[in-house]
Amino acid sequence: MKKNFSVFLIFFGTIGFLSCGEADYEKAKIKFGIMKYEKQSEICDSTGCAKIVLEYPAIKTSFNSAVKDSLEAYIMNTLLENYSQQLKLKSLDEMAKVFMADYVGAKKDFPDYTIPWEINNTISVIYNSNSIVSFQSELYHFTGGAHGNSGVYFSNFNSQDGSKLLLSDLMNSNYKSELNKIAEKIFRKEKKLDPSASLEAEGFWFADNKFSLNENFGIKNDGLVFYFNFYEVAPYAMGPTEIRIPYSEIKSLIKQEGLLNKVLDELTINN
Template sequence: MKKLLSIFSLIFLFSACEQEAESLEFLNYSVERSADNCDPETEKCSFIDLNFPVASGTENREKQINKEIENHLSYILGYEDEPNIGSVEDMADIFIQNYEMTKKDFPGYNTPWEATIYGEISYESDKLVSIQFNSEVFEGGAHGYSSITWLNFNPETGAIYSQDELFAEDFKAFIEDIFRKEQGIPEGEPINSTGLFFENDKFHLPQNIGFSNTKVILYYNAYEIAAYADGPYRMEFPQTEISEYIKIEL
């Protein structure tokens, strides 16, 4: 009888450990740098401010999630081909170093650079973790660049979902029909007939699709399908209205 109880105890502990391993926890992480140790809150100066969630833990899925987040921050800042970046702290240091090099190369240059990236979990369940990043980056020039992007993770594996894994094949046709109506593009006319920039004149879903607690958000950032002056384009749908096109359980 004692042996039987011991076996059941081991099974229970093993099961509990498995369940504990399945739960994901996130912590907020921030990195801030400024030129000449100035205070961006009180004076106009160059700074970078990164705030984003990180998965807490040392399992492979947590490591993969955090690596994907790091890669995404690098992409937003335009550092994906930078060879000397090993961490988010390196990204912040390089941003300030690049500004200081620009000042050195062009005496009299006094235009502050600014980069702010704020990431937060916009939706979380056993099947999906959606992280939204609001970004503003200015490195001189006529204007900066603002964007909203998402990473959609499979919390069981830590992998990023592809759009094909999230949505049914006919989802694109459903969205195109609504997009054409909203943009006043008649059926049968080329998608770029009103001045849009779809590659090869063929409609495609936006690079960024995210989730909130109740909605699915499709977001074309500036330059993705139109000129910068036209700004971004956003579409929102209640999850309940398009549930037939969503392949995972929300």
């Protein structure tokens, strides 16, 4: 079976004049390029086909091999689990082979089947410094049915040792109650809900009818972003929910000696 295949590697560079301190800061950061991986089944016309389109970061330079290994493992595992977590696939080519074979099998079982299958996944670096690197994975996966599966997932890592970061690593102890209060005000405003309205009555599925953030969060220049995917806290028809919390509203909750406070310092230096 003949397949179209292309891999592109694009590296980013920085142009401009930096002061000595800024130059040292830039030098310490992990440098990323972008990889693109595309494959499709032999016939891709009105009879339908299967297609994979992936875009993801490639580490160009890293001052620490352990960090490089950790981040590369996260990126590859995220891509390989697009199709199946049970198969324990070892490479993108192996995933593509299984995906295409399953599509061909579906076409053999149902000769009139013309619905295309698709895996589309983009992993982006949304924050990168010498303290924290934050990734966002946007996924769309369709293998038949009423609609495809889509999602947005964040992962955050310590840039110095490659360890994955949880909210509790970044915030003061007993932060949850206050953070949830701040986030709920934003949530209700965006959803146009009265402050006293029942979340359950409005169609949301929070446990015990009480708003609570999840651990699906990313780090950006202007604050933290949380994301609830389809079916997580509401029916599919209500869509996903994104909540952005400015650093100015949670500064008192951030660990003074933690990595997120270093992010605020870094943002101050660069502004």
